[in-house]
Amino acid sequence: MxxxxxxxxxxxxxxxxxxxxxxxxxxxxxxxxxxxxxxxxxxxxxxxxxxxxxxxxxxxxxxxxxxxxxxxxxxxxxxxxxxxxxxxxxxxxxxxxxxxxxxxxxxxxxxxxKEPHLEKLQYALESCLKKLPQDRRDLLLEAYTARNKPQELATRTGKTLNAFYQWMHRIRLSLVKCAKRTLATESYQ
Amino acid sequence: MTLEPSKLFAKYVDGTISPEEFSVLDERLSKDPNLREEFLEYMRVCVVIEDNAPIFEAQKEGLLELPPLNKPKPSKLIQFAKWSVATAACATIALTLWTFYPKKTPAESAITAQVIDLKDVEDQPFEVGDKIGLNELQIASGWVRLELPKGVVFDMYGPAKGEFVSDQRFRLDSGRLNVDVGPLGKGFTVVTDSAEIVDLGTEFGVEIGDDSEAKVAVFSGEVEVHSNKEVKNPRLLTQGEGVQVASNGKSSRLMSINIADQDKISDSSAIFADNINIRDDFTTDESLRYYGILSGGLREGVHSYTTHPTVRWKSDADQEFPTELQGADLIQTFYKDRLERDLNISLDVKNPSKVYVIFDERYPTPEWLSENFTETDMVVRSGPWRPVMIVQDILPDNQGYFYVRYKVWSKDLSPGETLNMGESRVPESEGRLFRAMYGIAVRENVQQFAQANTEN
Incomplete structure (x- = not known):
């Protein structure tokens, strides 16, 4: 070679x-x-x-x-x-x-x-993640770092483990919604 | 009870899904193409969060001097050396003044932008997150990051002035800006008196000089530079390349640019002190690459080369980054220069300085290095490298990444003295060996540094 x-x-x-x-x-x-x-x-x-x-x-x-x-x-x-x-x-x-x-x-x-669509969506998601209020974004990212256990974060934030998982789910859904809205309204097509 | 599908997605990615729920998820996805699309989109959210989490963690631990996500990334800032002192003075005395002119006429003459971040701005009429309509943009000092339509991220550094002709076209009258165009904003154009810079999907910087010349540097991707004199023959610039276009339309290579951390923009002490002059013997026709000078920027995790997206300077395994190198001015070289024959890089300084050459420790040391420099006991690494030929004889670490070790050589350099550095490649007589390109760092006021360290 x-x-x-x-x-x-x-x-x-x-x-x-x-x-x-x-x-x-x-x-x-x-x-x-x-x-x-x-x-x-x-x-x-x-x-x-x-x-x-x-x-x-x-x-x-x-x-x-x-x-x-x-x-x-x-x-x-x-x-x-x-x-x-x-x-x-x-x-x-x-x-x-x-x-x-x-x-x-x-x-x-x-x-x-669907990769072309998913790639655009991913780009918009990056932008939506940046727009999340800092406290929520930090907590979400913290939950994805290796050293943090969900139970500890749930306790720290005064939630049950189940409620914490549901909170993460809601944030993920809101990010998808934000990204789709971005693609639809800001002439990404 | 049957959970709604998206909750099954969540349980799947969180690892809390039961075998029964997993069967339900499998069955529903198998039957419903729309649900599969939703699933793929949901998984893409996880990719984005997972990609950002390590960066967040590193920032939190101080491993990267990156600001948090809604703060500016350490993007490139062109501060050309000969202007730096003047810029510092201006930054100190200028009254912060923002003028976001209202829409001249309804929407057709204004574009909608979102304020992503600001720094050192007093009395600004808006906050981070605001959506504003704007056409003319003038900043006396400070820094603003805007997100424009199509995801274009636009950084402007005061003092600067310009006007949005459309959402894809900005006229820069004075000052400097960086544009990160992203995949969807391709075609974004910066217009100056001497040239038009057309983006082809990239990140680039433009600065208007004292004589109205436009200085253009590409940080990633490609741009076309159409000078007023050579409209039909645009110059294509790729990552790590730069040109300056004079007011008469003539373009020439931009030898070096200053790259600074955004955090230091208003800190006059961090403005590059105009100490370093680096050049090589390639002509404009042979090469358009620039050397990146990161003032006070050598530290763990900083990019090693102007053109390599992933490789960074690191401490040796299980060691601290050498104190003597920490905070020295880093000169980012061109990583492909490792292959150049008869490379001749020259360096001189305005103030007495110590120059460090960070040289791949494998294979024989070239004469230009061993005869002029003193070997120190400092060791650093670069990486992570992909499995390329440079790392062919190196074993990966337990994460599967490859790192190259370097010895550090030093030499005192006086004003008026020129230091010549040669090639990195291993002579063919030694066999087919691949060595990484060396790095260069400069520390002025070495005695002050040594004294401070002794006192500590």
Missing amino acids: QSHDHEDFLQLYSASEPTIRAFVRSLVPNQRDASEIAQNTAVVLWRRFHVFVEKHPEYKAAELEVEDIHAHFKRWAMTVARYEVLSWRRDKARDRHVFSDTLHEMLSSEAEE
């Missing part, structure tokens, strides 16, 4: 990484597993990058527009990620909440198909 391939890979992968992570996260129940699968995907992509390059001679010959190259790479990366999730399912299906094969297949296809 030529040294410039490594630079190219880095650029292509960096641009696709958020999509790959989000795609994987949609298909597995927890963040830790999603991170592990995304990392494995990165390793496979790197090992097989020469195959991608060979299959796209026009890429080597610099005949593709940069955006097209990224689109090709992203599609390939999502296919690889899909296989990595399947492999994870084979290993973990017995001891985790894993969706049925049929549902998994439907979600994978639809996540891939």
Whole structure:
């Protein structure tokens, strides 16, 4: 492999990484597993990058527009990620909440198909998260950091554990609502 | 009792779902495509929160000097060295004055923006979170961050003046601004007397200089610079590249830019002291990259290179970041320069200073370094690296990340003396080895620093 391939890979992968992570996260129940699968995907992509390059001679010959190259790479990366999730399912299906094969297949296809919409939504969600009042945003983010146990945060905020989970759910729903409103009203289309 | 579907989503992501509830969720999702779409959207919220949580945690622990999410990120601020002293003086004496002109006529001439953040603004007529209609924008001092239609994040630094011609076009008359256009605001254009800067999906900065020249630096993505003289032949700039377009339309490479933390903007002591002059021997035709100078900015977690999005300077494993380096002026180099043959970087300073070269510890030390610099006992790392060739002989840590270790070399430099630094690459005679590009840091008033440390 030529040294410039490594630079190219880095650029292509960096641009696709958020999509790959989000795609994987949609298909597995927890963040830790999603991170592990995304990392494995990165390793496979790197090992097989020469195959991608060979299959796209026009890429080597610099005949593709940069955006097209990224689109090709992203599609390939999502296919690889899909296989990595399947492999994870084979290993973990017995001891985790894993969706049925049929549902998994439907979600994978639809996540891939709806990625442009989901990407826009994600961007709007980032903006909506920033607009949350600081105390609520801090508490929400704190709940997602490794060192905090939900029970401790619930106690600290004077809520029962169940009420705390419901509070987080309401915030998540309000973020989705905010993002959809943003997409609809601020000419994101 | 059957829970509504979205509550099942919540239980699924919170890990509190029972086997029975999980079966119900699986069944409902399998039957209902609309519900699957809602589920995918709900999962995307989790991705956003999970992505932001580690940043929040690091901020809270002081690992990153990033302000909280609704405060400015440490975005780039162009403070070109020759203007810095003047800017500091202005910041000190200027009366803070904001003028958000009301709509001249109904909506067609004004755009709607949301105030995301402000700093050092007195008597402002609005608060963070307000939605305002505006066309002309003038700031005597301070800083404002606005969110424009299509998610464009617009930072303006006083003193500055300009006008929104439309929601996708801003005319900058004076001062500086940074624009983070995001994926949906592609095409956002900044117009100046000498050039038009058209965004192609990116983050970039523009500053109007003393002679009306436009200085443009790209922090990520790409922009096209159309100078008034070369309208049909725009210059494409990518991440880490910059040009200055003179009032006569001639453009040339921008050798370095000052990058400062937003937090320090009004702190005149933090304004770059115009001490460093760095350059290399690439011409405008050969390269448009700039060196990023982060005044007093060397510390744990700061970006190592102008062009690498993830790699940051870190302390050695289980060690503190070296005190002597902490707070030195950091010069961000170009990480691809590690491959350059016959690289020649020159540096001189206005005040007596100590220069540090942070050099990949693997493989032989080049002569330009060992003959002119003294090896210190300080060690730092850069990372996390992806599995690229630079880290081919390094084992990942227990998180799967790769870090490169560097030794730190130092040399005293007097005013009038020029320091030359050479290439980073390993000679071919040594085999096919990949070394990371070195970093450069400068500390002036070294004696004062040493004295203060002794007293402490």
